[in-house]
Amino acid sequence: MMILQNRIVLITGGASGIGQACAQTYARQGATVAVVDKDKPALQRLKQQMGAPHIFLEADLNSGPAIEQAIDTILQKYGRLNAIHNNAGVASPSKPLHDTTEEEWELVMNVNVRGIYYTTRYGIAALKASRGCILNTSSMVGEIGQDNHAAYAGSKGAVNALTKAMALDYAADGIRVNAVAPAGVWTPMLRQWSKEQPEPARIIQYLDNIHALGYCPEADEIANVCAFLLSEQARFVTGCIMPVSGGAELGYKHTL
Numbered sequence: 001m002m003i004l005q006n007r008i009v010l011i012t013g014g015a016s017g018i019g020q021a022c023a024q025t026y027a028r029q030g031a032t033v034a035v036v037d038k039d040k041p042a043l044q045r046l047k048q049q050m051g052a053p054h055i056f057l058e059a060d061l062n063s064g065p066a067i068e069q070a071i072d073t074i075l076q077k078y079g080r081l082n083a084i085h086n087n088a089g090v091a092s093p094s095k096p097l098h099d100t101t102e103e104e105w106e107l108v109m110n111v112n113v114r115g116i117y118y119t120t121r122y123g124i125a126a127l128k129a130s131r132g133c134i135l136n137t138s139s140m141v142g143e144i145g146q147d148n149h150a151a152y153a154g155s156k157g158a159v160n161a162l163t164k165a166m167a168l169d170y171a172a173d174g175i176r177v178n179a180v181a182p183a184g185v186w187t188p189m190l191r192q193w194s195k196e197q198p199e200p201a202r203i204i205q206y207l208d209n210i211h212a213l214g215y216c217p218e219a220d221e222i223a224n225v226c227a228f229l230l231s232e233q234a235r236f237v238t239g240c241i242m243p244v245s246g247g248a249e250l251g252y253k254h255t256l
């Protein structure tokens with residue numbers, strides 16, 4: 001059974017990592033996917049793999065008009081929109097708050113938080129019409145914190161709060177709003193992040209150890225849960241920050 005048949009799904013940051021795995025999973029589950037990303041070459045590569053009826057739109061979440069235009073294009077092409085997955089994000093910088101520059105702060109907050117504002121502002125009418133749903137890619141650090149990443153953790157805490165507030169605001173319209181909260185996931189973002197840490201050689205073992213289930217997952221493990229949350233199977237789930245974290249947050253562990 002395909003659980004997303006006949007759905008039109010917009011995903012931001014869909015050209016790489018978790019977003020790419022989600023786009024491919026949604027398509028396998030019967031959805032038509034509108035991939036929105038700022039990385040044109042990566043969009044082109046994905047277009048070659050996925051092809052029609054999916055569409056691949058270059059837009060930067062820093063720009064309200066660009067997001068409005070992307071949503072207009074989707075509505076003109078398909079006539080409706082069933083789901084928005086706010087997935088694009090930036091994880092840098094690896095710094096405490098006082099060392100974070102204004103430019104770094106603005107980038108993290110713009111992409112991770114304001115991007116959700118834009119897709120909601122310009123997409124909510126279409127979601128009301130379809131009684132659709134919203135999914136946000138948060139992070140376990142928005143709940144439990146992370147050293148050396150105050151701006152990123154703060155942005156994901158905001159994503160969690162938005163998820164709950166929006167779930168309340170749009171419940172009367174039949175719109176569900178949920179989030180997934182991974183810990184680590186092997187994606188280009190995590191590979192880049194690993195290189196920036198003080199002891200890159202020990203990072204793989206560290207990333208396996210933080211997950212109680214013993215390994216750092218690939219993106220498809222997150223995508224399966226995202227597909228479930230967008231589907232009718234999750235029709236009574238809203239305002240949920242779903243850990244997809246292999247138990248990373250569960251407590252003290254003896255790892256020596």
Ligand SMILES: NC(=O)c1ccc[n+]([C@@H]2O[C@H](COP(=O)([O-])OP(=O)(O)OC[C@H]3O[C@@H](n4cnc5c(N)ncnc54)[C@H](O)[C@@H]3O)[C@@H](O)[C@H]2O)c1
Nearest residue numbers: 013016017018037038039060061088089139184185187189
């Ligand atoms: N990888 C992890 O370990 C991990 C863990 C928890 C949460 N997350 C979250 O998952 C999401 C996806 O992360 P990923 O690891 O797949 O990252 P990634 O870097 O592999 O992919 C992110 C995508 O977002 C796009 N993007 C970035 N800024 C954009 C902008 N301004 N406008 C449009 N598109 C933009 C990039 O071009 C890229 O295609 C992020 O929100 C991230 O915070 C990742």
